[in-house]
Amino acid sequence: MQPEPPARISLPLILFAIVAVVAVNLGALAAADAVLPFGRLADPDAYLRLDRVLELRLGGGWYDDVTMAVMAPEGLALHWTRPLDVLILLPARLLEWLGGLQPRQAIFLAGIFVSPVLHLLAAIAAAWAARGLWPGKAPWYAVLLMIATPTATLYCTAGRADHHALMLLTLALGLGAAIRALAPGGAAGAAAGAGLAFGAGIWVSPEVLLAAAPVLLTTGLAVIMAADGRALALQGLRMGLGIAAATVVAIVVERPPTGWLAVDYDRVSVHHLVLALLITAVFLVAARVGGWPRGRRLLVCGAAAGVAFAALLGLFPNALLASLGQADAASRSVMLPNVQEMQPLPPFASGGLGTTLSTIGGPPVIALVAVLLAAPGWRRDGRWPAGLAVAAMLVATLIAAFAARRFALDLAVPAAVAGAGMVGLLLAAPRPRGEVPRALLAAGLLFGLLGLPLLSLLGASPVAQVRLPERQAHAAGCDGTAMARWLGEARPGVIAGEKPPILMASNIFIGPEIAWRAPYRTVTGPYHRGGAAFADTLAAFEATDPLAARAVLHRREVSLLLFCAATPEIVVPPGSLAALLRDGEAPAWLRPVPLPEALSGFRLFAVQ
Known part of the structure; x- marks a missing residue:
């Protein structure tokens, strides 16, 4: 025909x-x-994209392809x-x-x-x-x-x-x-x-x-x-x-x-x-x-x-x-x-x-x-x-x-x-x-x-596969959006006239949203050019030697450490820093930052 x-x-x-x-x-x-x-917004990429557009709108260079929102302190080349x-x-x-x-x-x-x-x-x-x-x-x-x-x-x-x-x-x-x-x-x-x-x-x-x-x-x-x-x-x-x-x-x-x-x-x-x-x-x-x-x-x-x-x-x-x-x-x-x-x-x-x-x-x-x-x-x-x-x-x-x-x-x-x-x-x-x-x-x-696709009832849908951990975390008091909004209002550790502090989160997906909503730089996100920051995040939270974890945080210039104790997004080895944070046994060089009840699943610490 x-x-x-x-x-x-x-x-x-x-x-x-x-x-x-x-x-x-x-x-x-x-x-x-x-x-x-x-x-x-639907995913981390959306927040990072808007952050990039906002930088351009506020006078950023057209050829500047490095964002400081993630992979702090050096930034991520997008x-x-x-x-x-x-x-x-x-x-x-x-x-x-x-x-x-x-x-x-x-x-x-x-x-x-x-x-x-x-x-x-x-x-x-x-x-x-x-x-x-x-x-x-x-x-x-x-x-x-x-x-x-x-x-x-x-x-x-x-x-x-x-x-x-x-x-x-x-x-x-x-x-x-x-x-x-x-x-x-x-x-x-x-x-x-x-x-x-x-x-x-x-x-x-x-x-x-x-x-x-x-x-x-x-x-x-x-x-x-x-x-x-x-x-x-x-x-x-x-x-x-x-x-x-x-x-x-x-x-x-x-x-x-x-x-x-x-x-x-x-x-x-x-x-x-x-x-x-x-x-x-x-x-x-x-x-x-x-x-x-x-x-x-x-x-x-x-x-x-x-x-x-x-x-x-x-x-x-x-x-x-x-x-x-x-x-x-x-x-x-x-x-x-x-x-x-x-x-x-x-x-x-x-x-x-x-x-x-x-x-x-x-x-x-x-x-x-x-x-x-x-x-x-x-x-x-x-x-x-x-x-x-x-x-x-x-x-x-x-x-x-x-x-x-x-x-x-x-x-x-x-x-x-x-x-x-x-x-x-x-x-x-x-x-x-x-x-x-x-x-x-x-x-x-x-x-x-x-x-x-209606037969997807027989198995997980792609939406569920992508968002299931986040939905579980939200239900357990680890709502990333709520945390980002609170950080934008409370601003712990933010000092006027100085560089935005660096925050390391155990959940790699919430960093870009935090950077969009609050005056912080974050360490990691789900980006193939940012694998070193992702590896450092795992090394810090999974370290069984607190001093080794502290060395990673020092090298990354981390001021705040954020962990979801209710539904950890990462493996928590026995004796690791993540296990100590989950069990309320944080090292002395981590000072707890009080959080509202709605964010009770999170643990936020200021790195001394």
Whole structure:
């Protein structure tokens, strides 16, 4: 089935997307573990992001990527880039001007809503991408599937001031443009647009390469498989140039001239520019030999790709590690293995079917069905390169999601775009005979598969897995938000005119919120570049020699020590400092700081 020629998205479809996003966020607000009704943001990243934006608003340097909020005393070099910061700061400035809000209030409010707005735009972009691949009502189904993907919705609800929704938007735009570029007679501008969108995604987060790379790889395969691959090779060349152009802009905007040649694997850098140029070079070779016999074409293109791959690894040995290439040793060995979103999905890890279904949901299954049904038609009408690109992105991100749960976010885009065609394919199928049986089959499969996450009752949901320790701590009197607010009011140890004191907390997730709400620097947080601070936190609390613990605190210049005795977030070895704090036997060099009854689960000490 050929897609309909018009590429415009109608106003009713946009209104449908708005209603869907609003409904999802209202549902999240009504959930038992909702955070916004209690004045909390969703996670530590949101607080640290807003702290970074506030620093910029109050006169911080554009190129300053070190935050003093965590990993005190030296600070943490963030891998985040500025696009999302600007998307938070601009509406915040408008709120200051129109509403008379203070910068902190305006930034907090803008941060609450930035992800739902970007999620809405990503859903509309997915509808536009689906319109280039499928006929009929497919764009409406694309919106529904984008909203119905559990992990995407989790990462994009109100209160998550993070770049995940912006990643989805760039991926949807890139895939939609690539579909149009790889269709018969695809426009050159579509290929360049795909490259620019993928390059913008790399600017937001290099994780986008996980989904963009399969599109480029299958474009190269299509060059070899086609009767004449020269036109496809030129489209791949334009994609590579688009990525390179966007990357150049990103490097110039993000880094001072002295840092243009710096290499970072978890942040846009010259490494990604070289990668784009190598991709462009391979497609340039492919364009020269695209008319040769397939055997010779395969040998030359394969050799060019092999040389480019060897050159990439020769120049950047950790390129295949992606963001992990920038993680320090302590993060790789101690922290990241215990972060839930970095764990594999069952059956490759502990947990049941419900855990898997509640993470990836039904859209990937719908998408796989659609791809299998559409493949013969794509082959007949010449749209198989575009179909191959969509299928490759779908399979690659599905495999990645089973390897690490966080990548189920990237899976949302190809699942929505590919799955949008299932209903139309079933309605046009020769069997079962009769329109009514086919309509019932299509509706049953669509809504039945969308309901798969309901089976998560058989296991823990991703929300529960992420927030369960915090919910238990809150119930036991260790509410991190309440503690951060009290610290902001009482300010123990704060001396006017001096640097903010440093606080070490046993819970690595509450440090960024404390730094946002109170005038303190904190030692640790869940960041892959901050593994040394995390290791020091464990070393202090788990030390069985109080003097060894005191040495760590002295080296970190810690003034306050915070521990949740009711539900410790860390292992408490017998005789350790954590055990002494839990049992009320703190060393003499720790002076207890009185806390209100509502914070009775905590123990707060001033380090003498």
